[in-house]
Amino acid sequence: MxxxxxxxxxxxxxxxxxxxxxxxxxxxxxxxxxxxxxxxxxxxxxxxxxxxxxxxxxxxxxxxxxxxENTNELPISITIASGLPKGDKLELIIQKGTELGASGFLPFAAARSIVKLDDKKASKKVDRWQKIAKEAAEQSYRFIVPTVEQPASFQQLLNSIQYYDACIVAYEESAKTGESAGLVQTFQSLKEGSRLLVVFGPEGGLSEKEVNQLEEKGAKLCGLGPRILRTETAPFYVLAAASFHFELMG
Amino acid sequence: MxxxxxxxxxxxxxxxxxxxxxxxxxxxxxxxxxxxxxxxxxxxxxxxxxxxxxxxxxxxxxxxxxxxENTNELPISITIASGLPKGDKLELIIQKGTELGASGFLPFAAARSIVKLDDKKASKKVDRWQKIAKEAAEQSYRFIVPTVEQPASFQQLLNSIQYYDACIVAYEESAKTGESAGLVQTFQSLKEGSRLLVVFGPEGGLSEKEVNQLEEKGAKLCGLGPRILRTETAPFYVLAAASFHFELMG
CATH class of the missing domain: 2.40.240.20 (Hypothetical PUA domain-like; domain 1)
Known part of the structure; x- marks a missing residue:
């Protein structure tokens, strides 16, 4: 229907x-x-x-x-913070991320983001991204339309961490060294209604300085398995894993 | 490197x-x-x-x-059988599916597949798909290059089920009725080295007849959470959930 x-x-x-x-x-x-x-x-x-x-x-x-009755929303609310990637990758992240249950998207200007958006360009982009989120939400039977925020500075991203119950960073170096407990532990620590912020770097990854600043604000570094995921693939992993953990294993 | x-x-x-x-x-x-x-x-x-x-x-x-040492492969081997989807969706499935750890891809002509490939077109497509798999495998530090099979008929797909330790079907109707235990139970029943075949319909889904025939061959219908996933998104869900289950929760 x-x-x-x-x-x-x-x-x-x-x-x-x-x-x-x-x-x-x-x-x-x-x-x-x-x-x-x-x-x-x-x-x-x-x-x-x-x-x-x-x-x-x-x-x-x-x-x-x-x-x-509305039962189609993930028990925890997950916001995907993406270091602005190249081309139309953020469109893919928003479309598939909405299908997979994301609550919101927060693009941010990472040190290694190649794309720069001035305010006018950003507003136009946000309109388009929001439309993609609405269509994907309808298609996937969501109860809410995920919000797409105006692109933020890295400092604004850091400031926003305090409004979440937990913040994790998908970090390639963690994956390479075999870190595997962080995501499971984070999911286990969250109860229904909790708000989780997940931070992903752009194509070149987050800089060491950015990672340190995120950790200082309480973010936890997590590996997403041993294979290296592209910047647009990693959010799908976290959202699917959250659904598996909270909805299927429940 | x-x-x-x-x-x-x-x-x-x-x-x-x-x-x-x-x-x-x-x-x-x-x-x-x-x-x-x-x-x-x-x-x-x-x-x-x-x-x-x-x-x-x-x-x-x-x-x-x-x-x-090679430690980047999923403990179980997962083959993604996709009812031939429209446009270049299979390219996305192969690229991201390879990053997420798939062992192989088996496209098949489903009753509701709109795309029809003759042998010559199919061979050209398979070359291109195999190249995408190789590049994604290099990028994501895989130890193998997933194989992309020649597009099969539905009957060939049915015949191939016997060569796997388990077969599941991602079925939209199961998702709608809240089926949630199938995927978890299947993962729990598989041990290291097992071979799992996962069948996904094309855009219009599998027909009831196809679903019945798959079940007769021992395939299990599974829901992938309450949200309706597009044909190209559902494989990402299964692969990420497998990594979460076997590699992170391990």
């Missing part, structure tokens, strides 16, 4: 009202007809299954059939 | 001889100089750290400094 995210104000008296891109998608792309069903989620609030009662390209109305 | 895969015959009397693309890469792309070190792996046999003694675009000679 097609799924759409809607605003709180679009769901009133058990009626859903949809306009804009989503109305176009329902009427013209999916060519849906009266009495067909869709799922609408007010992020973080409620999800309803509903029947289309009125369809035009400008305005869709749907009647709520039932309120659906 | 740069890593290259070599043939058994290229390593003789503690000397490594490199020609072709890799020689070009060392001499002209990396512009390496005498006395710099590289790592060479004879897949499945040995890995050596060696010093460049002679460099030209046609021929590189290197002297072995030490034999390195």
């Amino acid at each position: 097609q799924r759409y995210f809607i605003e709180e104000t679009q769901l009133q008296n058990d009626l859903v009202s949809i306009t804009g891109d989503d109305a176009h998608h329902i009427a013209n792309v999916m060519r849906m007809k009266q009495d067909q069903e869709i799922i609408c989620t007010v992020p973080g609030s409620s999800t309803v299954r509903c029947t289309l009662t009125n369809i035009s390209s400008e305005q869709i109305t749907a009647a709520v059939v039932e309120y659906v | 740069q890593r290259y895969f070599i043939e058994e015959t290229q390593l003789q009397n503690d000397l490594v001889s490199i020609t072709g693309d890799d020689a070009h890469h060392i001499a002209n792309v990396m512009r390496m100089k005498q006395d710099q070190e590289i790592i060479c792996t004879v897949p499945g046999s040995s890995t050596v750290r060696c010093t460049l003694t002679n460099i030209s675009s046609e021929q590189i000679t290197a002297a072995v400094v030490e034999y390195v």
Whole structure:
């Protein structure tokens, strides 16, 4: 069944009202007809299954059939902090990371980031990234749309660590020396509802200075197995491992 | 350190001889100089750290400094069977799947596969896929290059199940109904050296008939958490979960 995210104000008296891109998608792309069903989620609030009662390209109305329980979110909230990578790698991280359950994405300018974004470019990028997150969230039946933050400086990243229950750094050198207990121990230390920040370097990795500064703020260095993962692959590992640990082993 | 895969015959009397693309890469792309070190792996046999003694675009000679222990392979061998997906998704599956430790890839023509490959097209594709696997294996410090099989028919896939110690099917409907024990139980039932086949549908998923036929051959249906993963994301989940289970929790 097609799924759409809607605003709180679009769901009133058990009626859903949809306009804009989503109305176009329902009427013209999916060519849906009266009495067909869709799922609408007010992020973080409620999800309803509903029947289309009125369809035009400008305005869709749907009647709520039932309120659906939301159980699709990871028990812990994971924010992926990525040192700005080259090209469109962050798009891949956001799309697949959203499918795999990330709560948010925090791009930051790492010492070895080659890409530099001025404020104007950054805002345009964030709009695009947020759209990718929304589409992936719909596709993967998420209950929330992960937030994509404005690219931060490394100092801002350091300052944000205090707002999380734990912070880990995916560190290539840890992987090479066979560090294997950190991720397991971190997961075991977190309880439902905890907030975890995971920091990944850009292509060249984090600098030693950056790693030291993160450690001073309480971040723990973790290996992700013995194989060297690319900067865009490492977040998938952490998110899948978290799902395996919290949702399958539960 | 740069890593290259070599043939058994290229390593003789503690000397490594490199020609072709890799020689070009060392001499002209990396512009390496005498006395710099590289790592060479004879897949499945040995890995050596060696010093460049002679460099030209046609021929590189290197002297072995030490034999390195190989510990970068997953304790179980996992083959990813992908219902042929659209576009270049299989390239992404092979690249990232290799980083994450897959032993091999077995594309197959699923009922809902939209792509059809004749033998000639398939051979060209396999060459390209195998090249992607080799490059990703070098990059991620693998000890073997995963094999990419010629695209199989569904019947050939069914026939191949008997050669594995276990076979699981990543099944969307299992995920939706909250199946969560299958993957954990399967991992727990496998010991070091076991061979696991994991079957993934194409974009539209496996047909009910295909799922039934796989089950008749002993395959187990598994959910991969409550979120719906795209066809190219689900293999990453299984491989990362396997690494977490066998290498980190170990």
